[in-house]
Amino acid sequence: MTQPNKPFPVSWDQFHRDSRALAWRLHSEGPFAAIVAITRGGLVPAAIIARELNVRVIESVSVKSYDHQSQGKIIVLKSINSDILAADAAGQKVLIIDDLVDTGATARVVRDMLPNAHFATVYAKPQGRDMVDSFITEVSQDTWIFFPWDLDFTYAAPIAGGTD
Numbered sequence: 053m054t055q056p057n058k059p060f061p062v063s064w065d066q067f068h069r070d071s072r073a074l075a076w077r078l079h080s081e082g083p084f085a086a087i088v089a090i091t092r093g094g095l096v097p098a099a100i101i102a103r104e105l106n107v108r109v110i111e112s113v114s115v116k117s118y119d120h121q122s123q124g125k126i127i128v129l130k131s132i133n134s135d136i137l138a139a140d141a142a143g144q145k146v147l148i149i150d151d152l153v154d155t156g157a158t159a160r161v162v163r164d165m166l167p168n169a170h171f172a173t174v175y176a177k178p179q180g181r182d183m184v185d186s187f188i189t190e191v192s193q194d195t196w197i198f199f200p201w202d203l204d205f206t207y208a209a210p211i212a213g214g215t216d
C-alpha cells in the first residue's frame with residue numbers, strides 16, 4: 053500500500069475541541085462505568101472525555117502496531133484488567149477511546165477483548181471507520197494525521213517560495 057502523503061497537522065486547541073465534540077456525542081450513550089484508553093494515542097482524548105463525562109475509572113490497553121508510518125504485526129504489551137473485562141461481560145457500559153482508527157487493525161484486536169464496549173475515536177479513515185461506533189472527523193485514507201504531541205513549532209517557508 054502507498055504511504056499516506058497528505059499531511060494533516062492538528063494543534064492542541066483543535067484536538068481539545070474535537071475531543072470535546074466527541075464527548076458531547078458520547079454523552080447520550082452513557083453513563084459509562086469505565087474508560088479504556090488505547091495507549092499511547094488514546095490517553096490524551098481519554099483524559100479530556102473522562103473529565104467531560106465524569107468518569108473516574110480509567111484503564112489502559114497497550115497495543116503497538118506502527119513503526120513510524122509502516123504498520124507491522126500487532127503486539128499487545130499490556131492487557132485489560134479482569135475487573136473491566138467482567139464489567140463488560142456483565143452488561144455495564146465500557147467506553148474504549150483511541151485518537152484515530154486507520155486500517156482498523158488495532159480496533160479489531162481491542163474490540164475482541166471487550167465485545168460489548170462502545171468504541172470511539174476522534175478521527176477516522178475510511179478503511180477503519182466501520183470498526184468504531186463514534187468518531188468526529190473523517191480524513192481520506194491517503195492522509196497522515198500529525199498529532200500535537202508529535203509536533204514542534206518550526207519555520208514555514210512562504211507558499212510562493214523564497215525566504216521571508
Ligand SMILES: O=P(O)(O)OC[C@H]1O[C@H](OP(=O)(O)OP(=O)(O)O)[C@H](O)[C@@H]1O
Binds near residue numbers: 159
Ligand atoms: O487502525 P490502525 O491501522 O490499527 O491504526 C490506528 C492506531 O495506530 C496508532 O497507534 P500506534 O500503534 O502507532 O501507537 P501509539 O498510539 O503509541 O502512537 C493510533 O494511535 C491508533 O492506535
Ligand code: HPA
Binds near residue numbers: 152196198
Ligand atoms: O494518520 C496517522 N497519524 C498518526 N498515527 C497514525 N497511526 C496510524 N495512522 C496514523
Ligand SMILES: [Mg+2]
Binds near residue numbers: 090092150
Ligand atoms: Mg495508538
